[in-house]
Structure formats: C-alpha cells, structure tokens
Amino acid sequence: xxxxxxxxxxxxxxxxxxxxxxxxxxxxxxxxxxxxxxxxxxxxxxxxxxxxxxxxxxxxxxxxxxxxxxxxxxxxxxxxxxxxxxxxxxxxxxxxxxxxxxxxxxxxxxxxxxxxxxxxxxxxxxxxxxxxxxxxxxxxxxxxxxxxxxxxxxxxxxxxxxxxxxxxxxxxxxxxxxxxxxxxxxxxxxxxxxxxx
Amino acid sequence: xxxxxxxxxxxxxxxxxxxxxxxxxxxxxxxxxxxxxxxxxxxxxxxxxxxxxxxxxxxxxxxxxxxxxxxxxxxxxxxxxxxxxxxxxxxxxxxxxxxxxxxxxxxxxxxxxxxxxxxxxxxxxxxxxxxxxxxxxxxxxxxxxxxxxxxxxxxxxxxxxxxxxxxxxxxxxxxxxxxxxxxxxxxxxxxxxxxxx
DNA sequence: GTCTATAGGCAGATAGAC
DNA sequence: GTCTATCTGCCTATAGAC
Numbered sequence: 001x002x003x004x005x006x007x008x009x010x011x012x013x014x015x016x017x018x019x020x021x022x023x024x025x026x027x028x029x030x031x032x033x034x035x036x037x038x039x040x041x042x043x044x045x046x047x048x049x050x051x052x053x054x055x056x057x058x059x060x061x062x063x064x065x066x067x068x069x070x071x072x073x074x075x076x077x078x079x080x081x082x083x084x085x086x087x088x089x090x091x092x093x094x095x096x097x098x099x100x101x102x103x104x105x106x107x108x109x110x111x112x113x114x115x116x117x118x119x120x121x122x123x124x125x126x127x128x129x130x131x132x133x134x135x136x137x138x139x140x141x142x143x144x145x146x147x148x149x150x151x152x153x154x155x156x157x158x159x160x161x162x163x164x165x166x167x168x169x170x171x172x173x174x175x176x177x178x179x180x181x182x183x184x185x186x187x188x189x190x191x192x193x194x195x196x197x
Numbered sequence: 198x199x200x201x202x203x204x205x206x207x208x209x210x211x212x213x214x215x216x217x218x219x220x221x222x223x224x225x226x227x228x229x230x231x232x233x234x235x236x237x238x239x240x241x242x243x244x245x246x247x248x249x250x251x252x253x254x255x256x257x258x259x260x261x262x263x264x265x266x267x268x269x270x271x272x273x274x275x276x277x278x279x280x281x282x283x284x285x286x287x288x289x290x291x292x293x294x295x296x297x298x299x300x301x302x303x304x305x306x307x308x309x310x311x312x313x314x315x316x317x318x319x320x321x322x323x324x325x326x327x328x329x330x331x332x333x334x335x336x337x338x339x340x341x342x343x344x345x346x347x348x349x350x351x352x353x354x355x356x357x358x359x360x361x362x363x364x365x366x367x368x369x370x371x372x373x374x375x376x377x378x379x380x381x382x383x384x385x386x387x388x389x390x391x392x393x394x
Numbered sequence: 395g396t397c398t399a400t401a402g403g404c405a406g407a408t409a410g411a412c
Numbered sequence: 413g414t415c416t417a418t419c420t421g422c423c424t425a426t427a428g429a430c
Contacts, residue, residue: 008395008396021305022305022309023305023306023309024221024223024224024304024305024306024309026221026223026224026306027221027223027224027305027306027309029422029423029424030423030424030425031422031423031424039395039396039397040396040397040398041423041424041425042395042396042397042398042399042425042426042427043395043396043397045424045425045426046395046396047395049425050424050425051423051424051425105303106302106303106304106305107221107303107304107305107306108218108219108220108221108224108303108304109220109221109223109224109304109306112219112220112221112224124354138358138362138363139363139366141355141358142351142355142358142360142363142366142367143366143370145350145351145354145355146346146347146348146350146351146367146370147347147370148350149343149346149347149348149349149350149351150343150344150346150347150374151343151346152346152350153342153343153345153346153349153350154339154342154343154346157321157342158338158339158342161335161338161339163339165335166335166336166339166379168380169336169339169340169377169378169379169380170339170343172377172378173340173343173344173373173374173377176370176373176374176377177347177370177373177374180366180369180370180373181366181369182363182366183365183366205413205414226404226405226406227405227406227407228404228405228406236413236414236415237414237415237416238405238406238407239407239408239409239413239414239415239416239417240413240414240415242406242407242408243413243414244413246407247406247407248405248406248407
C-alpha cells in the first residue's frame with residue numbers, strides 16, 4: 001500500500017502538525033486528521049495511544065534541540081560578541097523548526113500541557129536571562145524579551161517569506177534592541193508620553 | 198443581589214476574558230464561566246445569545262480603537278518622525294487593551310473567527326505597510342514586522358510587569374529595528390551564517 | 395494496520411417553570 | 413434573571429472483527 005511515503009505514522013504527524021497550527025491543538029480533532037488521510041480515527045489510535053502523544057512527538061525534538069543549544073551556549077551572554085553568537089544559533093534553531101515555532105507561539109492550548117509548556121517557559125526564561133545579563137535590572141529584562149520578539153515575529157507572521165537573506169538583519173535588529181538605553185525617569189511628569197524631539 | 202459590581206453581564210465578560218486568555222477561546226467553556234460566577238450556563242445564555250458574542254463583545258471596542266487610530270494616523274509613515282508618532286500611539290492603544298492583546302496574540306482559535314481574524318489581519322497589514330513605506334521591498338516589510346515584535350512581545354510575555362516606564366525604550370528599540378541596514382548579498386556563500394566581525 | 399461499532403463524556407444551545 | 417431539564421452533536425478513546 002505504500003504509494004510513495006515512508007510511513008502512515010509520519011503522514012499522521014505531518015497532517016496533525018498542519019492542523020494544530022491552523023486551528024490550535026485542542027480545537028483540532030483526531031477525526032479531522034484521519035479524514036485528511038482517508039483513514040479512520042481508530043487507525044490513528046493504533047499509531048499513537050492518545051492525542052497528546054501526537055503533540056509530544058511533534059514538539060519533543062524541537063525542544064531537545066533548544067535545550068542542547070542552551071547547554072552548549074557560551075555563558076558569557078551579556079558580552080556583545082557572546083550575545084550575538086547566542087542569538088545566531090537560536091535563530092538557526094527557530095528557522096529549522098519554523099512550523100513548530102508557529103504552533104507554540106500562537107496556540108495557548110498546546111502550552112497548557114505541562115510537559116510542553118513548562119519546558120518552553122524554562123527555556124525562554126534561561127535564554128532571556130542570558131541575554132539580559134546578571135545586573136541589568138528590569139530594563140534589561142524588558143530589552144531581552146523585546147529582542148526575542150524581533151527574531152520570532154517575522155517567522156510566525158511572514159509564513160510565506162523565506163528569511164534566509166534577512167537573518168543577519170534580524171540579528172542586528174535584536175542586538176540594537178538589547179543596546180537601547182533607558183531614558184532617565186522624570187517623576188511627576190506623565191511617564192509614558194514621550195516627546196518627539 | 199448587587200454586591201458591588203455593575204451588572205452580571207459585565208462580570209460574565211470579565212470572567213470570560215480571563216478564561217479565554219488562559220485556555221484559548223475554543224477550549225474555554227461556557228460552563229466554566231458560569232461556575233466561576235456561581236450561576237448556570239442558561240443564565241449566561243440569557244445575556245449572550247451565543248458563545249461567539251462573548252468574544253465579539255470583548256474584542257470589538259479594542260479593534261474599533263485600533264481602526265480609529267489608524268484612520269487618524271499620519272500617512273507619512275516612512276518618515277522617521279511620522280513613524281515614531283505612529284508607534285507611540287499604537288503602543289498606547291496596545292497598553293490600554295493589554296489583556297486583549299494577549300488573547301489575540303496567543304490564541305489562534307479566536308483569530309479563526311472571521312469577523313475577528315479578518316479585522317486583525319487587515320489592521321496589522323495596514324500598520325506594517327505604513328511602517329515599511331512605499332518603496333522598501335521585502336527587507337522593509339521584514340523590518341516592520343520585526344519592529345512590531347518589539348512592542349508586542351513584552352506586553353504578552355511580561356504580564357506582571359508594568360511597562361509604563363519602558364515605553365520610550367521600546368519605541369526606541371522598534372525605531373532601531375526599522376533602521377537596520379540590509380547587508381549586501383554575497384551569492385554563492387552560505388547565506389544565513391553571519392561572521393562575527 | 396485498518397476497519398466497524400460503541401462507550402462515555404462534555405460541549406453549545408433551547409424550552410419552559412419560577 | 414436565573415433555574416432545571418433536555419436535545420443534539422462531536423469529542424477522545426476502546427473492543428474486537430478482519
């Protein structure tokens with residue numbers, strides 16, 4: 001029965017990922033996966049004991065990859081050269097798992113499964129604190145979070161766009177965000193309305 | 198029976214928003230909303246004819262606010278001063294509707310309702326093309342998308358953090374991203390591995 | 395490996411009493 | 413306005429034939 005693909009199992013994973021991204025993990029249904037493949041729900045349950053195993057199987061390798069990267073990463077995260085290298089390798093990983101980045105960035109329901117959400121949360125926290133450095137205070141934390149927005153948003157919001165040619169531009173952008181100075185406070189004045197000089 | 202709040206209707210909206218953000222629109226259930234308020238599903242359906250009306254009622258004023266802002270916005274989006282003003286007013290709106298920004302940023306299932314998703318998509322497209330300017334090509338488009346990541350990610354990923362003191366820092370960051378130059382291509386060379394000079 | 399059939403649960407939504 | 417009771421439908425998951 002093999003028409004040309006490796007395995008039914010792989011096809012299930014492929015379709016499941018597509019549907020999870022399009023509708024969200026909880027909203028997408030096993031029946032829908034099965035229908036698209038011209039098989040029945042029961043056939044899917046032969047390959048995966050539960051719906052959650054689809055999610056875990058899809059997401060596992062990506063999260064492993066990130067963990068690996070974070071372990072290897074230079075712990076000198078707050079020196080400019082170290083930060084740049086860190087951002088570069090991270091962006092590489094994100095690009096290689098772009099569809100999963102879309103899933104985890106836009107679907108709360110997949111993050112609400114502790115084995116997934118906890119890992120993502122921990123990884124993000126580690127990465128952000130490496131970028132923020134040990135003594136940056138709140139401002140550095142905000143900058144780190146914002147800098148990751150530079151890397152991730154284009155991956156998620158420009159799905160058709162091949163970003164290979166723009167990687168170093170994005171890295172430069174993230175680096176710029178990490179270096180933005182915090183203007184001195186002016187207590188008593190309206191704090192969030194900035195004057196256009 | 199009024200303990201101190203205005204109305205049951207408002208309480209329903211309040212709880213619904215909280216649950217939609219926490220679990221995603223489709224995953225959250227009317228029963229859950231009702232339970233939290235100590236009433237029944239039927240009571241909720243007295244105030245709102247369908248589940249979707251909860252979403253639309255919550256999201257409407259925010260989207261109206263954005264539409265209004267975009268209409269008022271100076272069409273000189275690609276001059277630095279105009280861009281800055283645009284980003285400032287946009288960030289203001291996002292901060293005022295921060296919880297809804299969280300919902301729409303992290304829950305695909307709410308965006309899959311056309312009256313919501315279409316508006317959000319259109320607004321984002323308009324804003325991004327204003328920021329990108331008429332003649333920037335793909336690079337400017339990518340920069341615009343990335344710049345919005347600077348504004349939005351901290352709102353969504355630092356929910357506890359009051360960002361009032363960091364607004365101008367975020368604006369500066371977004372402006373910096375919009376100004377990052379695109380390095381000349383070097384065809385034939387590995388395109389996405391950037392050398393650390 | 396894939397099927398049919400079905401169990402069991404919970405969702406959104408409605409009818410009608412109070 | 414809120415209730416109880418109920419309808420209908422889809423979901424995850426399982427049992428057992430082929």
